Amino acid sequence: MADASEAARDKAGGVFTALGQMVTRAVRIAGYSIIITTSGLGHATRAWVRRRQVLNQMLICGVYSIPVAMLVAAFTGMVLVLQVGHLLENWSLQHQIGSVVAASLCRELGPIWVGVILAARVGSAMAAELGTMRVSEEIDALEVMSIDPADFLVMPRLIALALVAPVLTVYANLVGILGGAVVAYYQIGVSYHTYFEWARRTLTNRDMLGGVLIKAPVFGLLIAAVGCAMGLSVKPSDGAEGVGQATRKSVVIALVFLLIFNYLLTTFIRQM
Amino acid sequence: MITLDGLHKELDNQKVLDGLDLQIEKGETMVVIGRSGSGKSVTLKHMVGLMWPDRGRVIIDGTELSGLKEREMRQVRRRFGVLFQSAALLSWLDIFENVALPLREHTRKDEDEIREIVLDRLDLLDMKQHANKMPSDLSGGMKKRAGLARAIVLAPEIMLYDEPSAGLDPVMANRINHLILDVQKELGVTSVVVTHDMNSAYLVADRIAMLYKGKIIQVGEPDEIRKSDDPVVRQFVHGKIEGPID
Numbered sequence: 001m002a003d004a005s006e007a008a009r010d011k012a013g014g015v016f017t018a019l020g021q022m023v024t025r026a027v028r029i030a031g032y033s034i035i036i037t038t039s040g041l042g043h044a045t046r047a048w049v050r051r052r053q054v055l056n057q058m059l060i061c062g063v064y065s066i067p068v069a070m071l072v073a074a075f076t077g078m079v080l081v082l083q084v085g086h087l088l089e090n091w092s093l094q095h096q097i098g099s100v101v102a103a104s105l106c107r108e109l110g111p112i113w114v115g116v117i118l119a120a121r122v123g124s125a126m127a128a129e130l131g132t133m134r135v136s137e138e139i140d141a142l143e144v145m146s147i148d149p150a151d152f153l154v155m156p157r158l159i160a161l162a163l164v165a166p167v168l169t170v171y172a173n174l175v176g177i178l179g180g181a182v183v184a185y186y187q188i189g190v191s192y193h194t195y196f197e198w199a200r201r202t203l204t205n206r207d208m209l210g211g212v213l214i215k216a217p218v219f220g221l222l223i224a225a226v227g228c229a230m231g232l233s234v235k236p237s238d239g240a241e242g243v244g245q246a247t248r249k250s251v252v253i254a255l256v257f258l259l260i261f262n263y264l265l266t267t268f269i270r271q272m
Numbered sequence: 273m274i275t276l277d278g279l280h281k282e283l284d285n286q287k288v289l290d291g292l293d294l295q296i297e298k299g300e301t302m303v304v305i306g307r308s309g310s311g312k313s314v315t316l317k318h319m320v321g322l323m324w325p326d327r328g329r330v331i332i333d334g335t336e337l338s339g340l341k342e343r344e345m346r347q348v349r350r351r352f353g354v355l356f357q358s359a360a361l362l363s364w365l366d367i368f369e370n371v372a373l374p375l376r377e378h379t380r381k382d383e384d385e386i387r388e389i390v391l392d393r394l395d396l397l398d399m400k401q402h403a404n405k406m407p408s409d410l411s412g413g414m415k416k417r418a419g420l421a422r423a424i425v426l427a428p429e430i431m432l433y434d435e436p437s438a439g440l441d442p443v444m445a446n447r448i449n450h451l452i453l454d455v456q457k458e459l460g461v462t463s464v465v466v467t468h469d470m471n472s473a474y475l476v477a478d479r480i481a482m483l484y485k486g487k488i489i490q491v492g493e494p495d496e497i498r499k500s501d502d503p504v505v506r507q508f509v510h511g512k513i514e515g516p517i518d
Contacts, residue, residue: 133363140322141360145374145422146346 029226029253032233037225040154053156061122061157062164066171069117073172076109077101077180085188094188098195099202101180102173106207110173112262114165115219119254123227126157127250130231131243137236149232157224165220166212173211210269218265219258226254273298274319274430274462279328280486281314288314289325290486298333301456301463303473305497305508306483307517312466313357315483316432319464320352321345332430350378353428353461357435359419361407367394368403371422378426393421396458397451413444417451424455431455433465437472449475470509474498482508484517 047054080101088094130153133139142149177199184190230250234242274296281289288311296302306312317323318330321337330337332348340348361370371390375381381389394400397417407415416436423431433452437445449472456463456476467473473480473494480497482490482505490497490505500506507515 136358136363137356137360138362140317141354141356141362143322144320144349144352144354145377146349147373147377148346 026253029229029249030257033222033225033229033257036150036154036229036232037158037221039150040158040225040228043148043151043155044159046151047155047159050152050156053152054159057156057160058164060125061118061160062168065117065121065164065168068121069114069168069172070175072113072117073105073110073176074179076113077105077176077178078183080104080109080176081180081183081188085184085190089188094184095190095194096198097180097184097188097190098177098198101184102177102199103202103207105173105176105180106203106211108211108262108266110169110176111165111211111215111219112258114168114172114216115223115258115262116255118161118165118168118220119223119226119251119258122161123223123254124247124251126224126227127230128243128247130228131234131238131246134232134234135236135239135243139232140236154224154228154232157228158221161220161224162217163220165223166216169212169216206269206272210265210272214269215262215265218261222257222261223254226250226257273331273333274464275329275331276315276318277329277331279315279318279325279330281311281318281323281325283314287486289318289328292328292483292487294481294488294491296462296464298462299460300478301452301465301476303477303480304464304466304483304488305468305470305473305480306466307508308468310483311486312468312483313434316354316434316464316466319430319432320349320354350426351429352432353423353426353430354432355416355420355423355434355436357438359407359412359415361415361418361422363407366404366406367399367410367418367421370407370418371403371425374422374426389425390421393425394418396424396454397421411444413440413447416440416444416448420448420451420455424459427459429461431459431461431463433463433467435467435469436465437467437469445469445472446475448472452476470511484508 081097084100085094085097088097139149142152181192181195184195185192227250230246230253234246276292276294279289279292292315304312304315314323318325324338335348337345337348361367362373365373368390371393372386375386375389391400391403394403397420399414399417399421402410402414402418407418410418436448436452440448452463452465453476455461465476477494479491480494481488482497484504490500490502492500497505497509500509503516507517
């Protein structure tokens, strides 16, 4: 009996220890990401000097992400209409499906999906690239050449992602709404005019600006900061395994932060 | 002059440097020898502030590094050129841009001047014809020569070489050794070379220091080291299996 209670206590202790370690790790990563962001943005005035790198990152992060973002947004709008449209038919409210799709995409799904795509496609690539640079001593070489990695590597990535995320979000919102319109017309029987009229009636400036100008740039900064932080935290001795771990962690951590920040920003935007 | 005074460093709970003392005179080529993993590269990284000692001091021409602010440290680093073991060329820039990078970052030279200096340095290292290639298109020896060109492009006062001949065939290793001598002659730099290649050490060194168990156990001219009575040094330089080195 005593053994059983001791084992239960040990197990509970183990859970708390693991939880404590997890919280410590999360705080450390968050702290390092904040340091990376502030030191990177501290060089933001040099964005013009580094315009080549910024534009290059915008091309890699933004332009090359357009096809996948469009695809995801279109199918999100389409499936939303299929699911909710048929539900609304029960109350003969299917003509209002345009407002549901527009509000969902512009307020939540557009910025979040773009964030998820950027975290998976771009944040992970940043972690892998900077981690590899750490392992192959390229970061050391920059420091020896008195070139600050925060200025040379981090700042262009932060600026680029903060700029391209809103643009991608606008595209994603538009394509998602258009995708929904097609399905609403052919499968729910709602005319394009009715669909867009309800979309227009529902959307407010706060919806448009909150998603595009507040959430998207914050998500962009967040993903770049986590990607850079995870990449730069690789030690030269970690080798390929360390780079792999940094890449994997960067996606998981960015997604967790994305969801937390999305809730906080939604609360903030609703109070505006 | 570079002075390493009682350096202690632990990495992953393992003592790497254990009171290392070494003095490198201006203009000389000091070669630090020792087994793989003995802390040679760690010693080199301390000299340029890429690592900081747990205890001890690194003094460059009377300036102690540990007391410097980041901005002052950058000024000190600009006096150094470093050839990394892996050459550490930026993979997304071609060779010309890699070599030009320090000039673009730290000087106000126009494009023509930069071009002239970069091609001159590449020519010195017989790399001019590869200026437009990407690092991934080069062999190990070519990468090292390109890395050396970048290291000397700002005419440093102190050159650090981390295992310059590692991973190269004997002909290319010898070529790199002669390039180290050429750079020494052309620029009159103070050089520190870490290596476990004794042929390289004897060829380029004015003095050789043996690093063992985190300390420098002997410093001397190449002939003194070759004929050393110290059993550890003797075992290492002659590559014998039997001896005190475990």
